[in-house]
Amino acid sequence: MKITKQNNLQDWWNKRDTPLLIAGPCSAENEKQVLDTAHQIAKSGQATIFRAGVWKPRTRPGTFEGIGVPALPWLQKVKKETGMLVSTEVASAYHIEQALKHNVDVLWVGARTTVNPFLVQELAEALRGVDIPVFVKNPIHAEVALWDGAIERFAKVGVKNIGAIHRGFFSPNSAPFRNTPSWELAVEMKRLHPEMPIINDPSHIAGRSDFIESLCQTSLDLNFDGFIIETHNNPKIALSDASQQVTPEHLENIMNNLQLKPESKTDQEYLIGLNELRKNLNSIDTEFLSVLLKRVNAVNEIENFKSDNNVSAFEMKRLGEILKTRISNGEKLGLTKELVEEVYKALFKNSFQIQVEKH
Ligand code: PEP
Numbered sequence: 001m002k003i004t005k006q007n008n009l010q011d012w013w014n015k016r017d018t019p020l021l022i023a024g025p026c027s028a029e030n031e032k033q034v035l036d037t038a039h040q041i042a043k044s045g046q047a048t049i050f051r052a053g054v055w056k057p058r059t060r061p062g063t064f065e066g067i068g069v070p071a072l073p074w075l076q077k078v079k080k081e082t083g084m085l086v087s088t089e090v091a092s093a094y095h096i097e098q099a100l101k102h103n104v105d106v107l108w109v110g111a112r113t114t115v116n117p118f119l120v121q122e123l124a125e126a127l128r129g130v131d132i133p134v135f136v137k138n139p140i141h142a143e144v145a146l147w148d149g150a151i152e153r154f155a156k157v158g159v160k161n162i163g164a165i166h167r168g169f170f171s172p173n174s175a176p177f178r179n180t181p182s183w184e185l186a187v188e189m190k191r192l193h194p195e196m197p198i199i200n201d202p203s204h205i206a207g208r209s210d211f212i213e214s215l216c217q218t219s220l221d222l223n224f225d226g227f228i229i230e231t232h233n234n235p236k237i238a239l240s241d242a243s244q245q246v247t248p249e250h251l252e253n254i255m256n257n258l259q260l261k262p263e264s265k266t267d268q269e270y271l272i273g274l275n276e277l278r279k280n281l282n283s284i285d286t287e288f289l290s291v292l293l294k295r296v297n298a299v300n301e302i303e304n305f306k307s308d309n310n311v312s313a314f315e316m317k318r319l320g321e322i323l324k325t326r327i328s329n330g331e332k333l334g335l336t337k338e339l340v341e342e343v344y345k346a347l348f349k350n351s352f353q354i355q356v357e358k359h
Pocket residue numbers: 026053057089109110111112137167204
């Protein structure tokens with residue numbers, strides 16, 4: 001698909017009719033790396049915004065923590081020489097002050113900052129009355145409210161252009177990814193803020209460059225508004241996140257391979273076919289709800305029977321048994337363990353609530 005550099009970011013923000021591409025290295029390492037990478041990215045005419053981390057939130061001290069303020073003039077050069085807008089991550093009022101002083105066009109808040117309401121508030125105060133677009137990455141742990149709360153803090157001080165970045169969530173079982181995508185949480189964010197752009201960061205979800213294309217396609221299929229992709233002129237020797245960075249050439253291929261699928265189609269054959277399939281789903285759901293009601297009633301009967309006999313409501317052994325047999329029966333039918341487990345956990349939660357209300 002054709003992804004092109006936007007000449008007016010505000011226009012794109014209002015319309016969001018084509019995906020926005022932000023690309024650049026994880027970290028600004030030296031002037032040559034920044035400028036070479038930027039020129040190579042600019043050649044394809046796809047990226048609107050160049051990204052580079054100037055202050056890097058690293059897990060351990062002693063690793064490369066960014067060049068800091070001396071890297072900001074390199075971004076100014078990128079803007080002058082390539083015409084791309086430039087962006088960097090800010091995590092303190094001082095970072096904001098310096099970024100604004102050096103004419104950075106777009107700011108982003110990192111996943112490790114979004115988790116901390118004190119820091120987010122400090123950033124918001126530093127942006128009071130400043131007209132600059134801010135992208136807020138999801139917090140490292142899977143909580144939409146905290147992500148939304150950070151967005152609210154920026155909105156409250158008057159930041160007009162706020163976007164969200166979905167970069168996946170920390171989890172001990174994220175394999176094969178570095179972070180678990182949990183797409184449903186990003187979709188929930190879209191539902192809460194239909195007017196707000198939300199872009200995907202496949203680099204930090206994947207942790208490896210060969211997954212970037214398929215993650216981009218998934219996000220496009222879910223109607224994300226664009227991508228922020230770590231791109232380095234020589235990923236092998238990158239000082240941070242080496243395994244997930246793509247080369248500018250790889251980036252161009254990824255963008256060209258993406259397919260924009262329409263959300264719907266207007267031809268009769270498609271509409272009739274879809275209508276039939278939806279009728280079928282609707283009648284299954286009617287049946288499903290009446291079975292669900294039968295189950296809730298059966299649980300209530302058991303609970304009343306126990307209470308008439310002066311027996312406590314829950315037996316942990318029985319809950320464990322239900323979960324185990326239902327998962328195994330479900331698997332025999334071809335249902336995944338995850339789905340059956342989620343459904344039964346929701347049912348148990350409801351039974352607990354009924355119990356608590358009764359007492
Ligand atoms: C980054 O974009 O370089 C970064 C540090 O990302 P995150 O905050 O998502 O970990």
